[in-house]
Amino acid sequence: MNRTTKPTLGVAMVGYGFMGAAHSQGWRVAPRFFDLDAVPVMRTIVGRDAERVEDARARFGWERAETDWRRVIEDPDIDIVDICTPGDSHAEIAIAALEAGKHVLCEKPLANSVDEAERMAEAADAARARGIRSMVGFSYRRVPAIGFARKLVQDGRLGDIRQVRAVYLQDWLTDEDGPMTWRLDKTLAGSGALGDIGAHAIDLVEHLTGSRLATVSGTLETFVTERPLLGETVGLSGTASEERGRVTVDDAAWFTARLAGGRADRAVGSFEATRYATGRKNALRVELSGSRGAIAFDLEAMNELQFYDATAPAGEQGFTRIIVTEPEHPYMANWWPTGHAIGYEHAFSHEVVDFVGAITSGSDPEPSFDDGLHVQRVLAAVERSAAEGSSWTPTAP
Ligand code: SOE
Numbered sequence: 346m347n348r349t350t351k352p353t354l355g356v357a358m359v360g361y362g363f364m365g366a367a368h369s370q371g372w373r374v375a376p377r378f379f380d381l382d383a384v385p386v387m388r389t390i391v392g393r394d395a396e397r398v399e400d401a402r403a404r405f406g407w408e409r410a411e412t413d414w415r416r417v418i419e420d421p422d423i424d425i426v427d428i429c430t431p432g433d434s435h436a437e438i439a440i441a442a443l444e445a446g447k448h449v450l451c452e453k454p455l456a457n458s459v460d461e462a463e464r465m466a467e468a469a470d471a472a473r474a475r476g477i478r479s480m481v482g483f484s485y486r487r488v489p490a491i492g493f494a495r496k497l498v499q500d501g502r503l504g505d506i507r508q509v510r511a512v513y514l515q516d517w518l519t520d521e522d523g524p525m526t527w528r529l530d531k532t533l534a535g536s537g538a539l540g541d542i543g544a545h546a547i548d549l550v551e552h553l554t555g556s557r558l559a560t561v562s563g564t565l566e567t568f569v570t571e572r573p574l575l576g577e578t579v580g581l582s583g584t585a586s587e588e589r590g591r592v593t594v595d596d597a598a599w600f601t602a603r604l605a606g607g608r609a610d611r612a613v614g615s616f617e618a619t620r621y622a623t624g625r626k627n628a629l630r631v632e633l634s635g636s637r638g639a640i641a642f643d644l645e646a647m648n649e650l651q652f653y654d655a656t657a658p659a660g661e662q663g664f665t666r667i668i669v670t671e672p673e674h675p676y677m678a679n680w681w682p683t684g685h686a687i688g689y690e691h692a693f694s695h696e697v698v699d700f701v702g703a704i705t706s707g708s709d710p711e712p713s714f715d716d717g718l719h720v721q722r723v724l725a726a727v728e729r730s731a732a733e734g735s736s737w738t739p740t741a742p
Contacts (some may be wrong), residue, residue: 351381352382352383352384352386354425354701354704355388355420355423356372356381356385356386356388356423356424356426356427357388357389357391357411357426358390358407358426358429359426359434360428361392362429362578364429364482365390365392365401365405365429366571367689367690367693369387369390369401369406369407370694371690371694371695372404373387373405374428374690378679381701385697385701387405387407387408387411388407388409388420388422388423389416389417389420389423390402390405390406390410391411391413391414392412393412398412404416406671414434418442419445420441420561423447423490424449425449425513426438426439428450428554431528432454432456432457432533432540433533433534435451435455436456436465437444439468440468444468444472446475446477446730447477447594448479448617449469450478450480451465451479451481451714452481452482453509453545454540454541454720455721456535457540458535458721459534459721459742462718463718466713466715466718469713469714470715478700478709478712480700480703480710481713481717481720483545483548484693484696485542485629485644486552486711486712487695488692489669489670489676490647490649490669491553491642492674493674494640494650495524495552498553498608499618500639501608502634502638503634503635503637503640504637505608505609505636506609506612507609507611507612507613507635508613508614509550509609509612509614509631509632510614510632510634511546511549511630511632512616512617512618512629513538513542513543513545513618513628513630514625514630515620515622515626515627516620516626517581517582518569518596518621519621519623522572522585523572524576524582524583525590526575528594529572529592529593530593530594531593531594532593534594535724536595536724537567537592537595537596537739538595538596538597538598538618538619538725539565539595539598539727539728540724541620541621542629543598543724544724546631547724548720549629550604550616550631550717554609554612555607555608555609556604556607556610556714557604557605557607557719558603558604558723558740559603559605559740559741560603560726560738560739560740561600561601561740562600562601562725562730562735562736563599563604563728564599564735565727565731566597567595567596568597569596570591570592571592572585572590572592573585573586573589574590575681586733596619598616598731600615600727601613601615602615602616608635610635614666625645626643627645629642629644630642630644631722635657636655637656638654639653640652640653641664646667647688648669648686648687649669651666652664653665670683670684670685670687671683676695722740722741726738726740
């Protein structure tokens with residue numbers, strides 16, 4: 346099909362912060378590098394501040410700017426609603442969009458509470474019956490090294506996975522005078538490091554192994570309970586104002602888990618999520634230890650995967666550093682010649698490719714809102730366990 350004769354899908358994106366920038370890049374670039382069966386058209390960007398959203402529109406290349414998300418829900422030119430707002434508005438926007446027949450891509454974590462996530466999953470089920478698709482933006486599933494690792498697991502190259510280790514380490518809160526941002530406010534973010542980055546670690550382990558975290562036991566900690574209020578946003582943080590506010594979320598979360606089903610049935614796992622890991626900028630690390638082999642991944646070296654083949658002759662065993670930049674690796678054939686690396690933003694293009702692919706082929710994209718609901722239940726179980734003194738807490742309803 347010629348690009349100019351392909352059907353189009355009108356996209357509206359709600360939110361224009363860090364994630365709005367990343368998603369804009371995904372929508373813009375994906376149809377230029379991948380042969381999609383429908384071309385997404387960046388119609389409308391939505392944000393509450395008229396001046397800022399207009400600025401974002403011009404910078405990211407959207408056709409129109411709106412200050413009320415309800416306008417795009419009513420707009421017949423919009424087929425897809427992409428939600429990049431803080432978690433407190435996910436449920437309301439997603440449910441309204443699904444009921445209006447729009448496909449919905451929603452940033453992670455799916456919601457701020459299990460109750461909201463349940464209502465979103467119900468709306469997604471009802472919409473699915475009408476051919477409307479929904480997906481959660483756990484973008485790291487779309488890193489080629491993760492796709493490749495998953496294939497090794499599925500092909501049985503690790504055998505039975507007995508132990509998993511997953512950490513997500515950042516350090517942008519180590520400065521005690523760093524200002525409050527929405528990510529430190531429970532009413533906006535739902536939780537702290539646990540939901541913001543721990544959710545990625547949970548999703549990635551479940552995606553790689555096909556297993557579920559069935560019970561958890563955890564602890565949460567808030568090191569700095571008061572911070573200056575935010576002046577101007579800069580990156581993840583910003584400038585400080587004179588006034589101070591209370592931090593209402595965890596700074597760090599640790600938990601252990603027992604897994605069930607999939608390749609890591611009856612495995613045990615340890616998880617850590619923190620924004621106080623001095624010197625670690627964006628280190629999402631996952632290690633899976635199995636009866637036939639092991640893998641280790643670190644997002645700070647995202648084009649690499651470490652693979653240990655325990656079936657190799659004894660004298661030749663050792664972790665092999667595989668550079669995941671070959672056309673044989675997931676998504677890579679559409680980018681650069683062999684050996685040329687990709688970066689953080691590419692995962693958002695891959696997310697668009699997979700979401701549009703599901704819409705045009707009439708299949709269900711993953712992670713589904715049900716998957717997002719399950720992650721929400723794990724987060725809630727960790728919080729309950731921490732409140733009750735690290736007791737073993739089931740994640741099932
Ligand atoms: C901030 O901690 C953050 O931007 C997360 O919100 C994202 O999900 C992660 O991709 C990078 O870090």
